[in-house]
Amino acid sequence: MRGVWTVEQVTAAEDRLLARTPDGALMRKAAFGVALAAARTGARHVVLLVGAGNNGGDALWAGAFLRRRGVRVTAVLLAPDRAHPAGLTALRRAGGRVVGVDDAPIEQADLVIDGIVGLQARGGLRPDAAALVDRVASPILAVDLPSGVDPDTGVVHEPAVRADLTVTFGCLKPVHVLADCGRVELVDIGLGPELPAPSLRVLEAADVLAAWRFPGPKDDKYTQGVTGVAAGSSTYPGAAVLATSAAVLATSGMVRYAGSAADEVRGVWPEVVATGSVEDAGRVQAWVVGPGLGTGSSSVEVLRRLLGEGVPLCVDADGITMLAQHPDLWDARDPETPVVITPHDREFARIAGHEVGDDRVAATRGLAKRLNAVVLLKGNTTVIADPDGRVIVNKASSSWAATAGSGDVLSGIIGAVLAGGADPATAAGAAAWLHDRAATLAADGVPTSASRIAAAIPDALRAIR
Numbered sequence: 211m212r213g214v215w216t217v218e219q220v221t222a223a224e225d226r227l228l229a230r231t232p233d234g235a236l237m238r239k240a241a242f243g244v245a246l247a248a249a250r251t252g253a254r255h256v257v258l259l260v261g262a263g264n265n266g267g268d269a270l271w272a273g274a275f276l277r278r279r280g281v282r283v284t285a286v287l288l289a290p291d292r293a294h295p296a297g298l299t300a301l302r303r304a305g306g307r308v309v310g311v312d313d314a315p316i317e318q319a320d321l322v323i324d325g326i327v328g329l330q331a332r333g334g335l336r337p338d339a340a341a342l343v344d345r346v347a348s349p350i351l352a353v354d355l356p357s358g359v360d361p362d363t364g365v366v367h368e369p370a371v372r373a374d375l376t377v378t379f380g381c382l383k384p385v386h387v388l389a390d391c392g393r394v395e396l397v398d399i400g401l402g403p404e405l406p407a408p409s410l411r412v413l414e415a416a417d418v419l420a421a422w423r424f425p426g427p428k429d430d431k432y433t434q435g436v437t438g439v440a441a442g443s444s445t446y447p448g449a450a451v452l453a454t455s456a457a458v459l460a461t462s463g464m465v466r467y468a469g470s471a472a473d474e475v476r477g478v479w480p481e482v483v484a485t486g487s488v489e490d491a492g493r494v495q496a497w498v499v500g501p502g503l504g505t506g507s508s509s510v511e512v513l514r515r516l517l518g519e520g521v522p523l524c525v526d527a528d529g530i531t532m533l534a535q536h537p538d539l540w541d542a543r544d545p546e547t548p549v550v551i552t553p554h555d556r557e558f559a560r561i562a563g564h565e566v567g568d569d570r571v572a573a574t575r576g577l578a579k580r581l582n583a584v585v586l587l588k589g590n591t592t593v594i595a596d597p598d599g600r601v602i603v604n605k606a607s608s609s610w611a612a613t614a615g616s617g618d619v620l621s622g623i624i625g626a627v628l629a630g631g632a633d634p635a636t637a638a639g640a641a642a643w644l645h646d647r648a649a650t651l652a653a654d655g656v657p658t659s660a661s662r663i664a665a666a667i668p669d670a671l672r673a674i675r
């Protein structure tokens with residue numbers, strides 16, 4: 211598990227660390243990390259874009275270190291009277307060139323270092339900086355974060371820097387997991403002991419593995435958790451097959467299917483115990499309800515019944531629409547019963563009553579608290595909020611999962627992990643993580659489909675075991 215801290219948290223921690231560190235030492239440490247990363251690119255002429263604050267100071271100091279390695283360095287001062295004085299002196303002493311905006315040799319750079327603005331960034335690039343950035347043809351190394359991107363929400367305020375590499379300090383900030391920062395390198399500046407509990411968490415392979423249920427010597431088909439799937443309709447039998455496929459492939463326990471696509475499901479998966487209705491389904495440890503189910507009165511009654519069964523539920527697609535249309539459905543649920551809902555932006559707007567907006571983390575957190583349910587907001591970065599305020603974010607490793615039926619597969623995986631007994635937010639996070647890896651594996655560089663993503667679940671699991 212990796213932590214992510216907000217600007218407010220980082221600034222407070224840095225203040226405490228600064229108070230017990232010799233003047234300038236922290237910045238030199240940070241800048242040395244930038245210089246090392248820049249040197250590794252092999253660039254022979256580096257141009258620094260230097261803004262008014264400490265982010266520019268980092269760039270100037272990095273330039274001074276690069277000079278000592280014989281690299282040609284030109285600093286372009288965007289705010290000449292506010293450039294970091296010690297950094298500027300260090301660069302000049304080391305033989306670096308300092309120019310104004312009008313003389314910026316952008317076209318001659320092998321590498322541009324973006325020290326325009328860092329944690330105090332507000333809005334997009336200002337006109338001078340935007341004009342310079344527009345001319346850049348070389349790779350860009352962003353100091354702390356790409357300028358023009360909001361540090362806390364990851365919103366890209368155009369025009370913004372597009373970084374190939376971002377070197378950040380002390381800890382990850384939300385921008386690094388919510389926006390495209392290129393490759394992110396973390397430089398240790400000793401901030402760890404000063405940091406509070408993280409604002410966001412990023413799961414790693416080991417966390418996903420820990421959330422998964424693998425059979426032991428004492429297990430049988432029931433003890434690993436039975437997953438129930440209530441999905442599909444005569445119009446959309448495929449959703450039933452996809453969600454069930456994912457549940458079958460994600461764990462080795464039993465999967466039950468209940469609904470009008472029983473024949474189709476049985477045809478693909480003879481090992482699934484399939485029945486026509488949830489009344490006849492038998493006991494399960496978690497339900498997946500909603501994909502392709504429709505929103506008519508019989509579907510509403512299916513959802514009402516399952517919400518009242520007292521086992522964890524993953525509610526997706528039509529299930530979310532029904533919850534939005536009939537808020538009284540929540541009355542059927544014991545508040546202790548874990549519910550995971552998995553909206554995309556339009557479903558989010560339907561159930562929340564407002565658009566997601568720029569701050570996806572705050573929006574997801576707010577809805578989770580209001581509904582007392584885990585909310586998994588789909589997107590290139592998936593945000594998973596627990597009602598207690600904890601948030602997991604999962605940045606996609608590729609965009610291949612953006613394909614029809616992909617969400618049905620995700621809900622099937624979530625159901626299976628829930629049935630295995632994982633904590634609901636962790637189950638949703640681990641499922642999103644694995645789904646992303648399965649999509650990347652299934653695609654292998656060319657377009658893929660939901661069936662193939664489901665089929666790649668075993669390989670994705672095998673890769674982390």
Ligand SMILES: NC(=O)C1=CN([C@@H]2O[C@H](COP(=O)(O)OP(=O)(O)OC[C@H]3O[C@@H](n4cnc5c(N)ncnc54)[C@H](OP(=O)(O)O)[C@@H]3O)[C@@H](O)[C@H]2O)[C@@H](O)CC1
Pocket residue numbers: 224225228236237238240241261262263264265266268326327328329330331332333334335336339353354357358379399
């Ligand atoms: N603290 C530490 O221990 C360490 C800090 N470190 C480094 O310090 C960085 C934070 O530095 P910081 O606090 O000086 O702020 P920073 O982001 O450089 O902004 C400066 C000024 O820029 C302006 N500005 C705002 N938006 C803008 C925009 N879109 N485009 C252009 N300009 C914009 C705005 O001033 P304004 O012009 O609005 O008056 C703002 O006040 C941090 O990211 C890391 O790199 C490391 O050395 C490690 C140790």
Ligand SMILES: [K+]
Pocket residue numbers: 265324325326327328352353354355356357
């Ligand atoms: K920057």
